Amino acid sequence: MPAHPDAAPLCLTVWFDGDCGFCARVAKWLERQPKFVAVNCVAAQTAGTSSCPLNTAELLDKLTVTASDGAVYRGTNAWITLLWALRNYRRWSLRFARQSWRPWAEDLFATITGVAKLTQRQRKAHAAKPSP
């Protein structure tokens, strides 16, 4: 991945599921973190109204990070890029990107994504229950 020394300040956009409480909490946590690079958290449901090249269904399928220079990261790459933007976690990002750490990173981020999808399903099931 080439560096971008002379480009305008890089900005990352994280597309998260606006209907998922866990994702919203993670987004709030992200906003509080000290960063090397600006990170905007945007609900995937608003993708249609923005210039995002992916539609809402695609964004909800996997965590997606888009960079202001046009780069699109999905899944584990998106998690690693996100950690790279954070001051306190860039060290971990560089580790997870190594070939030897990659399987661990994929399992870890798949688990986090699984937790998000589980809470989302529970929420939907709870909402669908008819009130007594």
Place this chain on the structure above:
Amino acid sequence: MGTTLYAYVFYVVISVALTIWVARTLHKNGRVFLVDVFDNRDELADSVNHLLVVGFYLINFGYISLALKLAKHTEDATQAFEAVSHKVGLVLVVLGMMHFFNLFVFSRIRANKQIAEAPRPVAPDAMVQADGTLAAINKLGDPPKE
């Protein structure tokens, strides 16, 4: 009493000489690290280098002073030699620890700088083209898990 005084004099002279030698070595060879860390700003690197050496002198001279007193007076030259050897050995261990601590600080500062300047560690899965469409580079995200 006579040999004890000589032991003290030898201890102080040897310890001070060793401290000065280690401090000068650190000052001379640590500068290259600091100049690199501070983006070739020589003045800043020299200033930090000087402050580190001052701290190094203070800690070591402080230890030498505190550890000066012998538990008992030496009776002859052999005992005096053993006492001086013991005291200087302790000073050497403290100097060694301080030296490695300095190295740790230098390498830590350097590693932090390298992390702050690290480029993105993974290649993008796709790039947005000028017309707003996506051009996949390798794959779009992770392969499906079996």
